[in-house]
Amino acid sequence: xxxxxxxxxxxxxxxxLRNNMDSGEYKHVVLGLIFLKYVSDSFQEKWQExxxxxxxxxxxxxxxMADGVFWVPTNxxxxxxxxxxxxxxxxxxxxxxxxxxxxxxxxLKGVLxxxxxxxxxxxxxxxxxxxxxxxxxxxxxxxxxxxxxGRVYEYFLGKFAANEGKGGGEFYTPKSVVKLMVEMLQPYKxxxxxxxxxxxxxxxxxxxxxxxHSGNKFDISVYGQESNPTTWKLAKxxxxxxxxxxxxxxxxxxxxxxxxHKTLKADYVLANPPxxxxxxxxxxxxxDPRWKFGTPPAGNANYAWLEHMIDKLGQNGKAAIVLANGxxxxxxxxxxxxxxxxxxxxxxxxxxxxxxKLFYTTGIPVCVWFLNRNKKHKGKTxxxxxxxxxxxxxxxxxxxxxxxxxxxxxxxxxxxxxxxYIDIQGLCKExxxxxxxxxxxxxxxxxxxxxxEEEADGELFEEKMERLTVAxxxxxxxxxxxxxxxxxxxxxxxxxx
Numbered sequence: 001x002x003x004x005x006x007x008x009x010x011x012x013x014x015x016x017l018r019n020n021m022d023s024g025e026y027k028h029v030v031l032g033l034i035f036l037k038y039v040s041d042s043f044q045e046k047w048q049e050x051x052x053x054x055x056x057x058x059x060x061x062x063x064x065m066a067d068g069v070f071w072v073p074t075n076x077x078x079x080x081x082x083x084x085x086x087x088x089x090x091x092x093x094x095x096x097x098x099x100x101x102x103x104x105x106x107x108l109k110g111v112l113x114x115x116x117x118x119x120x121x122x123x124x125x126x127x128x129x130x131x132x133x134x135x136x137x138x139x140x141x142x143x144x145x146x147x148x149x150g151r152v153y154e155y156f157l158g159k160f161a162a163n164e165g166k167g168g169g170e171f172y173t174p175k176s177v178v179k180l181m182v183e184m185l186q187p188y189k190x191x192x193x194x195x196x197x198x199x200x201x202x203x204x205x206x207x208x209x210x211x212x213h214s215g216n217k218f219d220i221s222v223y224g225q226e227s228n229p230t231t232w233k234l235a236k237x238x239x240x241x242x243x244x245x246x247x248x249x250x251x252x253x254x255x256x257x258x259x260x261h262k263t264l265k266a267d268y269v270l271a272n273p274p275x276x277x278x279x280x281x282x283x284x285x286x287x288d289p290r291w292k293f294g295t296p297p298a299g300n301a302n303y304a305w306l307e308h309m310i311d312k313l314g315q316n317g318k319a320a321i322v323l324a325n326g327x328x329x330x331x332x333x334x335x336x337x338x339x340x341x342x343x344x345x346x347x348x349x350x351x352x353x354x355x356x357k358l359f360y361t362t363g364i365p366v367c368v369w370f371l372n373r374n375k376k377h378k379g380k381t382x383x384x385x386x387x388x389x390x391x392x393x394x395x396x397x398x399x400x401x402x403x404x405x406x407x408x409x410x411x412x413x414x415x416x417x418x419x420x421y422i423d424i425q426g427l428c429k430e431x432x433x434x435x436x437x438x439x440x441x442x443x444x445x446x447x448x449x450x451x452x453e454e455e456a457d458g459e460l461f462e463e464k465m466e467r468l469t470v471a472x473x474x475x476x477x478x479x480x481x482x483x484x485x486x487x488x489x490x491x492x493x494x495x496x497x
Contacts, residue, residue: 007155013132015159019125023163028230029121030129031160032113034153035237036097037133039070040078068243070108073100082134085127091117094126110251111236153241157199157234161360162397172198173272173322174358176390176400178205181270181320181368183409184350189219190267193312195255195305197224197248200235202270204242222246223261227254256280256304261312269309269319269371275362276324277301293341297333302326307338310347310371318349319371325353328367328443340441343381343433347371350382350412353445355390357398367445370412381436382415383445384408384428388452426452 018026046069050058057063061071074080076097084093094116102108116126136152154175161172182205194202203222210217222244226232232252239246249260280301285291290311296304302323309319328351330336342348350370357363365387386408390398411428414421423429429449439447 007152010132010136010152011156011159014129014156019122021122021125023160027156027160028113029116029126030156031153031234031237032098032116033094033129033133034156035112035241036076036081036094036101037078037136038153038241039101040072040076040081042069043072044077044079070101070240071104073104076100078134082130085130085134087127088123090123090127090130091121094130108236108240111233113233153238154201154204157201157238162394172360173201174360174399175201175205176405177272177322177354177358177368178202178270180352180400180405180408181322182206182209183405184352184368184370184412185268185270185318185320186413187220187268187270188213188215190221191264191314192220192222192268192270193261193264193266193309194222194224194269194271195308195312196271196273197226197235198231198272200224200238200244200246200248202272203239203244203246206268206270207242207244217244223264223266224248225255225260226252228252254281255308256285256301264312265314266312266317267314269312269317269321271305271309271319272322273305274301275364275366276326280304293345294334294338296338297335300326300330300332300335302330303335303338306342306369310342313371313373316374318373319369321369321371322366323369325365325367325444327369328353336441339443342371343436343441343443346375346378346433347373348381348443349375350384350415351443351445352384352408352412353387354400355387355398357392357396358390358400360397363396376416377430379433381431381433381443382412382428383431383443383448384411385426385445385449387446423449425450 014030021029043064046064046067047058050060050063064071075093081090081093081097084090087093095114098112098114098116102110102112115121157172158175178201182202186209187206188210192203192206194200197203203224206220206222207217209215210220222239224235224246225248226235229252232248235248236246239248247261253260278299278301280298282296282298282301282304285304286295290308291304292311293307294303296302296307305323306321306327309321313319327335327339330339348369349372352368352370354366354368356365358366386400386404389404389408390400393399411421413419415428415430421430426449429445431448435448436443
């Protein structure tokens with residue numbers, strides 16, 4: 001995660017205030033306040049602009065709505081809240097402010113956290129956090145671009161995900177992974193869909209991509225769904241801070257059992273669904289029309305996610321989906337047959353293997369499936385082995401660098417356009433459907449790209465591993481034989497086991 005300075009400084013100051021408060025609980029306290037500061041600052045800037053033009057328009061709600069600015073009642077404006085920061089009633093002041101904003105802005109109904117008055121929340125700490133945010137330097141122009149607070153929110157999301165680890169990082173896909181997916185998929189225009197959207201990072205990065213490539217953010221429309229109610233609220237706030245209009249439904253909902261976008265046909269699907277979910281409710285969905293390539297097994301949702309997303313793709317739709325590596329080779333239950341059917345339908349455009357330790361929730365290496373209903377190179381699939389990529393940024397977390405992201409994205413884009421692309425031993429290879437078929441429809445990139453170089457003794461790494469595996473197996477067999485021989489000898493002299 002790139003640190004620009006003030007985000008890290010602000011995080012350090014805010015984190016010191018939480019004392020013994022659980023990170024998962026503190027997350028909603030802080031992110032709710034960041035959102036409140038954002039809507040208030042945006043409102044205040046517009047209010048000042050209208051006051052300078054004509055004071056009569058300063059309290060005209062329509063003037064704010066026309067610019068996409070949330071209407072903020074007097075008792076919800078940051079100046080009012082900051083004046084009560086030292087009051088023992090500050091919790092109720094904040095709750096009332098958030099409630100007032102929800103009532104005045106229908107798109108925020110049921111989204112904002114309103115539990116600041118609860119007794120267990122230390123009001124002194126709450127007041128100090130408010131003081132901290134009050135002193136944030138948000139200049140007029142920067143506030144208008146919705147960048148400072150957006151960056152703070154994004155940085156804080158990542159830090160909370162890291163702190164909560166396996167139990168709490170599920171709402172957040174690491175920024176470097178999202179950026180790689182977006183740079184490869186290039187969602188310039190159309191409908192962008194994420195059926196397991198977490199806190200909305202895929203949408204934020206898609207919008208950044210459009211803006212960085214001189215596109216118009218109004219050319220993309222985002223549709224998403226999230227089953228966790230608190231995470232759904234985080235997504236709504238995250239997108240509102242960025243000024244992204246979205247359709248995430250009116251509430252959280254399970255994508256498999258309550259699809260909120262049944263008729264949607266997306267131009268782009270970007271998703272990081274839960275890995276290897278073993279309890280996704282398959283028995284009640286056995287005859288679901290989404291399973292065009294076979295019924296996914298009850299014990300693992302990986303292929304249910306794949307088939308759901310394929311079903312959501314439009315005629316020229318493309319998808320980038322993060323899955324556990326097991327999805328590339330598993331033959332458990334019906335998975336091997338489903339994978340064969342998806343490959344045979346010529347939907348798999350590329351597979352990218354990624355290194356381990358990229359995610360807060362798990363240390364396992366993962367992969368990204370790139371699917372395309374209208375591939376440029378029919379009957380061809382690009383394999384990229386990126387398992388050696390990334391730099392360790394902490395003892396247990398790795399990140400892809402900007403250079404690495406650009407390198408992998410360039411490989412894919414150059415291959416699509418046949419622009420200076422060549423296979424690189426150990427990194428990338430264009431493969432035919434016939435070759436994949438000859439490999440039993442296994443999609444593990446290392447099987448196709450080979451190894452980077454020969455070992456010093458001239459023996460390939462895979463050959464050496466095979467030789468060592470055989471040798472170890474033989475040693476194990478010999479040891480078992482020896483153990484049985486000793487047992488026989490001891491039993492012969494009357495020893496009982």
